[in-house]
Amino acid sequence: MTAHNSFDGRLDDDDYPAYTMGRAAEMLGTTQAFLRALGEARLITPLRSDGGHRRYSRYQLRIAARARELVDQGTPIESACRIIILEDQLEEAQRINAEYRRAAGSSAPSAAV
DSSP, X not given: OOHHHHXXXXXXOTTSOOEEHHHHHHHHTSOHHHHHHHHHTTSOOOEEOTTSOXXXXXXXXXXXXXXXXXXXXXXXXXXXXXXXXXXXXXXHHHHHHHHHHHHHHHHSOOOXX
């Protein structure tokens, strides 16, 4: 695989930390302090570059955008973070439940006609 192809794969990776704090804040229309607050609340944990700078992934930016929506609606940041964590846990539980249902349905004996 060439270096060019390796780089292309990272561009499609939602978890690749491609955005600096400044760029992430600009994209979200928020401040760097807001992003730091999300980190302190442990909603998102940016990766660090070799120089120690925070780097954010597209997935983390989507979470931060959801937090921004809630805060803009008047929800305190700590509560917004908790809501997002609970939404994420609910989504994961529903996904697992659907997998169990599919597995149970495929293993059920078929009725004789």
